Amino acid sequence: MADAALKASHFYILLALSVEDRHGLAIARDVQALSDGRVRLWPATLYGSLEELRDRRWIEELSEHPADESERRRYYRLTRAGRHALAAEAEHMSHVARLARSRVRPRSGEAR
Amino acid sequence: MSARRHHPLYRALLRLAPAPLRDTHANEMEALFAERLDEARRIGPSAVARTWMHGASDVLHARAASWARRGTPLTIAIEERNALMVGSDFRYALRSLGRQKSATALVICMLSLGIAANVAVFSLVNGLFLRPFPFAHPDRLVYINETAPKWNLEIVGINYPDFVRWREQQKLFESIALYSTDSFNLSDANGAERVRGAQVTWEFPRVLGVQPILGRCFTADEDKPKGPPVVVIGEALWKERFAGDRNVVGKTLRLDGASRTIVGVVPSTASFPDDVRLWVPMAGDPNQPYQSYGADGIGRLKPGVTAGDADKDLQRSHQSIWDKSDRDHTVSPFVKPLREQFVRDYRTAASTVTGAVAMLLLIACANVAAVMLARALARRKEMGIRLALGSSRLRLMQQLLIENLVLAAIGGVIGLVAGQWATGALVRMIPDELPRWAAFQIDARVMVFSLAVVVFTVLLFGWAPALHAVGGDVRSAVHATNGSTGAPRGRRTLWFLVAGEFALAAMLLVCGTLLIKAFDRVRHVDPGFRADHVLTFSVPISEATRPRQEQWVAFWDQLLERTRAVPGVDAAGLITCPPLGCHWGNFYDVDGAIPSPDGKDPVVLTRVASAGYFEAMGLRLRSGRFLQEADGRDKNPPVVIVNESFVRTFWGANASGVGRRIKFRGKDAKWMTVVGVVGDVKHYGLERPMRPGLYFPLPAIPRSTLTMAVHTTVDPQSIAATMREMVRQLDPELPVFGVRTMEESLRRSLALRAAFSWMLAVFAFLAFVLAIGGAYGVATYLVTQRTREIGIRVALGARTEDILKNVAGRGLSVVGAGVACGIIGSLGVARLLADALFGVSPADVTVLAFVTAVLVGTALMANGLPARRAARIDPMRSLRTE
Structure with missing residues (x-):
């Protein structure tokens, strides 16, 4: 799957899972924190994205749940392919960012 | 924060989410949403609302995305697998309605129209008839008054000594009270103002159950002759005059030139029955003889007592008065529920308009049913295939009904909003005609009513299409092609609906046209006075600053003199009650009166007028002369002017009045000579009969509050400011009130009838448009269905007329029957x-x-146009339609 750009929701979910395995609610909280509150994943978007990412085999559901959490929560783990996709996306984004910076001249007095 | 993990509303919303998502993640999705809600609750209600919007759009977005992935025409088998899931039916309904945008829009328009009209009218009916009065236990409040059929008076007004007797004798009331609305000159350093107020007996606030905001209400001791000068003010006055000062109790208010101490402030809800801003004690004296009738009464019943029982109780209390001074039972008290008294003017209008909008809704439903039925007939093939694939008829019906429900719900929401808007517009149109206590906001009753209307419409327009779509056998349905005619049973139902629409529209149109005709007739009634170029305004002399009657006469003379000198004024005069104004009745001994055939003793409308009034108001002189300056002054012989009704009632139809005599009842009253007979004016309204009436010359019976009538050669409104200034120069303490032209008074007197007639006419017109639209739609649909057949006929040599006759004939006969x-x-x-x-x-x-x-003519067009189009189609093309 070599999409030009990853959906923002997918990117943030992968990012949240890159640190540790989490369940959906924790992903939503983490994404909100990662993005300084700018990105909020709403339920249907979040779980819809999780389904899609799983279909792409970028994430997988943990078969064993950590003991302390209630049973019904599904935990997800980033797969090797997912980690790869995340890295590729980050590379792509930094490339785009470089391109943008070179075109948009910073205003005078503003640090580069 | 309470974390409610299961929110029923969100759970319902989730039914719209794609099934795989919902099945796997519903609990977690709810948990996440609950967390978002908790977060939003900490911020505020608008954040909660935003969260809901986000949540809903999130789910709908997922829904839409899943559709987009799947592509539109789903295989029927997959749909069937979800057989009993209502959620999938909703999806299906939305999709199938979305496919036929114009038909859906049309149906929603018609439904919203029908529902909006019903909501608007119901809001009015609710405000007037159903919403309780803003008092404690309003069902125990009653209206009390006295009636005297013998005097030709349905409501006389209560006589104070009678009231005092009732108060002593009654057993079934918690308390009873009198009130009498009045207006007062309220003056201070800033100038004078006329405010509406009421004289009340001390029990008045107790009967209504009103608690003062500040201070107290009256005590029994304050409500006695020569009691202390006190006043209770309303919330509105308190805020305007005293800026809501909490130390207002104990301050004084100058009313009619005398100071009164404020003892309390009551909330605006106490402003009953009308815009009353302050209250003073009635301070009546039961022992004074010959008191007038005029007050209104209210009572609070003891729990469990009916108005009927209370009525008997009051009659019993009145018995001693009948025994002592009124053996003929001329005047008798009555009790009725409070609301009945205040809504009697609206009853006919309300029931008629309610009936009219109900009919309008029926027509809209019939129309919608026709559209849906036509769609259902067109979908017979699809339904047939689904039946053939093993779908149950019940399932299909359920699905169609859900389609209707979706339509009705959308129509209901739009209708509710539009109806509320229309209510507001209506109330603004006739603000003076609606009682102040009536409120017309949306409430639970309106909501329940709207919901009931929606359910009703679903059932009403859902049955026909649902039955037809799933009736019939599978084979014929599967073989049905678009070019062939629909099922005959379906066509019959369509025509039945059209006939029903026309029957209802005809009824509404007849009623609407009749009312407009009646309105026109009322508008052209001769009022007996000249309405154009007449300005009226009232001036109350303060009896505190001008205690003697000679001073009043001098003031009025001066005012008249100055008024007549104003450029543009060509006649001016003063009167106690101008036409369409108040009523003051009296009884007289009439010399040579013929005995009344039914033993009645009709009350006489008594007015006091200055010279010049008759000319200013444009009254017609039948014989004799109008009043002149000298009448009633000095030692001039007492004279009086009577109206035609007076002559007819007391002296007979062809009698002449001039030269005859009348006098007040009582031993030492003097005879007065009739010097002129004037034409009747429609004093009580253009639709009401006139009473016998007479005019006394002002100097003979001086009055402190009078209305000036000015006839102008210029626009009467243009001199209003001059008149105010003139009065202010004469006495800055005197307010000028009730400034309006006679044309405006006439218009106001007709406002209720105008609103009522026009509302019905508008509803009738809408019904007409809907019915014609329905007929046109059905005719077009049926002709389209017959295109192939018509093509064959044309190909076989049928002439255009034959086709027209054949196609339009059926439609016309149906409309004719309807x-x-x-x-x-x-x-x-x-x-x-x-x-x-x-x-x-x-x-x-x-x-x-x-x-x-009108109906047959337009129906001819509605049926003829599609028929002509069909007859002109090239047979080669129509035969190819499939």
Whole structure:
């Protein structure tokens, strides 16, 4: 799957899972924190994205749940392919960012 | 924060989410949403609302995305697998409605229109008839007054000594009270203002159950002759005059030139029955003889007592008065529920308009049913295939009903919003005609009503399409092609719906046209005065600053003199009660009166007028002369002017009045000579009969509050400011109030009838448009279905006329039958309106002919146009339609 750009929701979910395995609610909280509150994943978007990412085999559901959490929560783990996709996306984004910076001249007095 | 993990509303919303998502993640999705809600609750209600919007759009977005992935035409088998899931039915309904955008929009328009009209009218009815009065236990409040049929008075007003007797004798009331609305000159350093107030007996606030905001209400001791000068002010006055000062109790208020101490402030809800801003004690004296009738009464019943029981209780209390001074029972008290008294003017209007909008809704439903049925017939093939694939008929019906429910719900929401808007517009149109206590906001009753209307419409327009779509056998349905005619049973139902629409539209149109005709007739009633170029305004002399009657006469002379000198004024005069104004009745001994055939002793409308009034108001002189400056002054012989009704009532139809004599009742009253007879004016309104009336010359019976009538050669409004300034220069403490032209007074007197008639006319017109639209739609649909057949006929040599006759003939005969039923029905319905028709016959031939002609004429077009189009189609093309 070599999409030009990853959906923002997918990117943030992968990012949240890159640190540790989490369940959906924790992903939503983490994404909100990662993005300084700018990105909020709403339920249907979040779980819809999780389904899609799983279909792409970028994430997988943990078969064993950590003991302390209630049973019904599904935990997800980033797969090797997912980690790869995340890295590729980050590379792509930094490339785009470089391109943008070179075109948009910073205003005078503003640090580069 | 309470974390509610299961939110039923969100759970319902989740039904819209794609099934795989919902099945796997519903619990977690709810948990996440609950967390978002908790977060939002900490911020505020608008954040909660935003969260809901986000949540809903999130789910809908997922829904849409899943559709987009799947592609539109789903295989029927997959749909069937979800058989009993209502959620999938909703999806299906949305999709199938979305496919036929114009038909859906049309149906929603018609439904919203019907529902909006019903919501608007119901809000009015709710405000007037159903919403409780803003007092504690309003069902125990009653209206009390006295009636005297012998005096030709349905409501006389209560006599104070009678009230005092009732108060002592009654057993079934917690308390009773009198009130009498009045207006006062409220003056201070900033100038004078006329404010509405009421004189009340001390029990008044207790009867209504009003608690003061500040201070207290009156005590029994304050409500006695020569009691202390006190006043209770209303919230509005308190805020305006005293800026809501909490130390207002104990301050004084200058009323009619005298100071009164404020003892309390009551909330605006106490402002009953009308815009009353302050209250003073009535301070009546039961021992004074010959007191007038005029107050209104209210009572609070003991729990469990009915108005009927209370009525008997009051009659019993009144017995001693009858025994002592009124053996003929001329005046008797009555009790009725409070609301009945205050809504009696609206009753006919409300029931008629309610009936009209109900009919409008029926027509809208019939129309929608026709559209849905036509769609269902067109979908017979699809339904047939689904039946063939093993789908149950019940399932299909359920699905169609859900489609209707979706339509009705959308129509209901739009209708509710539009209806609320329309209510507001209506209330703004006739603000003076609606009682102040009535509130017309949306409440639980309106919501329940709207919901009931929606359910009703679903059932009503859902049955026909649902039955037809799933009736019939599978084989014929599967073989049905678009070019062939629909099932005959379906066509019959379509025509039945059209006929029903026309019957209802005919009834509404007849009633609407009759009312407009009646309104026109009322508008053209001769009022007996000249309405154009007449300005009236009232001035109250303060009796505290001008205690003697000579001073009043001098003031009025001065005011008249100055008024007449104003450029543009060519006549001016003063009167106690101008036409369409108040009533002051009296009884007289009439010299040579013929005995009344039914033993009645009719009350005489008594007015006091200055010279010049008759000319200014444009009254007609029948014989003798008008009042002159010298009348009533010095030692001039006492004179009086009477109206035609007076002459007719007391002296006979052809008698002449001039030169005859009348006098007040009582031993030492002097005879007065009639010097002139004037034409009747429609004093109580253009639709009301006139009473016998007379005019005394002002100097003979001086009055402190009078209304000036000015006839102008210029626009009467243009001199209003001059008049105010003139009065202010004469006495800055005197307010000028009730400034309006006679044309405006006339318009106001007709406002209720105008609003009522026009509302019905508008509803009738909408019904007409809907019915014609329905007929046109059905005719077009059926012709389209027959395109192939018509093509064959044309190819075989049928002429255009034959096709026209064949195609349009059926439609016309259906419309004809519908209109005929409607006209017959309207003969019955219009009879219910007879009271409001002002002499127009409920079976008015021109109206019936007009309505028939309009309906049949337009139906001819509605049926003829599609038929002509069909007849002109090139047979080669129509035969190829499939």
